[in-house]
Amino acid sequence: MALKDPKYDKPIQLRKTRRPKQLAVINQAGCTGCQVCIDFCPADCILIVPGPDPANPTVHRLVEVDLPRCIGCTLCVKYCPWLTIEMLDFDEGYRKAEEWTFRSVLGEIVEPVPGETGAPRRRAAAHAAAE
Secondary structure: OOEOOHHHHHHHHHHHHOOOOEEEEEOOOOOOOOOHHHHHOOOOOEEEEOOOOOOOOOOOOEEEEOHHHOOOOOHHHHHOOOOOEEEEEHHHHHHHHHHHOOOOOOOOEOOOOOOOOOOOOOOOHHHHHHO
């Protein structure tokens, strides 16, 4: 099991046989949280990350791609007004997501997907928010 949350079991199993060539990765350093990409995502895999202040979570919010759900359609890249989303090769996408993600709302990934290289390892969202 690669993810602690069982809702990710089916997407991971599908990903073993039908993974996209590219994944959308958001560089949160340039993200303004405008959420234009969310409107165009057919897989509904772009999530809102609340701002760092728990008292005012709508200030300085960002977005993040749930990579196991990304289908590689490129629509978010096409419509991002800030050019902060890139399409990267599957394995490179997971590596860059780890590097470019400052705040996350996704669960913790605890081990790589069997049979695939470059699978991500993430911190738990609660720990990332505390840092």
